[in-house]
Amino acid sequence: xxxxxxxxxxxxxxxxxxxxxxxxxxxxxxxxxxxxxxxxxxxxxxxxxxxxxxxxxxxxxxxxxxxxxxxxxxxxxxxxxxxxxxxxxxxxxxxxxxxx
Amino acid sequence: xxxxxxxxxxxxxxxxxxxxxxxxxxxxxxxxxxxxxxxxxxxxxxxxxxxxxxxxxxxxxxxxxxxxxxxxxxxxxxxxxxxxxxxxxxxxxxxxxxxxxxxxxxxxxxxxxxxxxxxxxxxxxxxxxxxxxxxxxxxxxxxxxxxxxxxxxxxxxxxxxxxxxxxxxxxxxxxxxxxxxxxxxxxxxxxxxxxxxxxxxxxxxx
Numbered sequence: 360x361x362x363x364x365x366x367x368x369x370x371x372x373x374x375x376x377x378x379x380x381x382x383x384x385x386x387x388x389x390x391x392x393x394x395x396x397x398x399x400x401x402x403x404x405x406x407x408x409x410x411x412x413x414x415x416x417x418x419x420x421x422x423x424x425x426x427x428x429x430x431x432x433x434x435x436x437x438x439x440x441x442x443x444x445x446x447x448x449x450x451x452x453x454x455x456x457x458x459x
Numbered sequence: 460x461x462x463x464x465x466x467x468x469x470x471x472x473x474x475x476x477x478x479x480x481x482x483x484x485x486x487x488x489x490x491x492x493x494x495x496x497x498x499x500x501x502x503x504x505x506x507x508x509x510x511x512x513x514x515x516x517x518x519x520x521x522x523x524x525x526x527x528x529x530x531x532x533x534x535x536x537x538x539x540x541x542x543x544x545x546x547x548x549x550x551x552x553x554x555x556x557x558x559x560x561x562x563x564x565x566x567x568x569x570x571x572x573x574x575x576x577x578x579x580x581x582x583x584x585x586x587x588x589x590x591x592x593x594x595x596x597x598x599x600x601x602x603x604x605x606x607x608x609x610x611x612x613x614x615x616x617x618x619x620x621x622x623x624x625x626x627x628x629x630x631x632x633x634x635x636x637x638x639x640x641x642x643x644x645x646x647x648x649x650x651x652x653x654x655x656x657x658x659x660x661x662x663x664x665x
Contacts (some may be wrong), residue, residue, distance in 0.1 A: 368663040373518065374468075377468075378470065378472070378475055379473075381472045381475050381476050381479075382475060382476065382479040384475070384476065384566060385475075385476035385479055386479055386480045387481065389564060390564070393560075395564050396560055396563065397475075397479055397560075397563065398475075407633070433478050447469070450465050450468065450469060451469070453465060454465055454466070
């Protein structure tokens, strides 16, 4: 049994990154604090993984202010969505291959 | 990677996508309570109308006399406020129990999406009241409430959409049959809510 490992996206190897991506794919946009609460992540950890996804051009960042508070919204980019779907398909294929 | 771990990974992704975009702490029990309030309100309304008809000896089931309209309106507002309060309290309790934040992008979108049809409906019904077009009030309540439910259903359990569609259907039918307002009120706000509440309560094992 041989599984093509190149289908797995290196960017999603980390669990938190995959979780971030699944939230952003399901929503138009999501802000930092809500992400933090939902995923129960620490500031630093979440920020560094968001940075990594941004570097891959999988997400875009929109910074704005609500009153005086900074508000950072994250949006999944087209390539990010495609990469996410491809990654999920790879996971599903893996299960199918193991069954046969 | 083990098969089970991939399965759990996939199902955790699915639940995350759902939890992040939808507000799923809506309490089924609050639907039942809203239905009970509506039935109680309808019962008192029926008695008021009866009394008024007896004393006036004028009749016709097709007319609601303007003298009891303020009382009926107050009753409807009381039912509405009681229902909203119960719903908010039970839902907050539910979300605390589930550990879901009650104020997150999902619930914000839910509120904004139901707000537009509800506020439009509220203003429209106020206009109907002021212009004494009483026969249209119950249909308008049902239709706008149904529209609000359908538009909110994208951000919560999809079952809410069905409740909304039934309310719209009832509202339209009610508009076709003048004089049947109270009956449709009982079905739409009373019976449907109680049914829906029980279904939700057992379906999602709250």
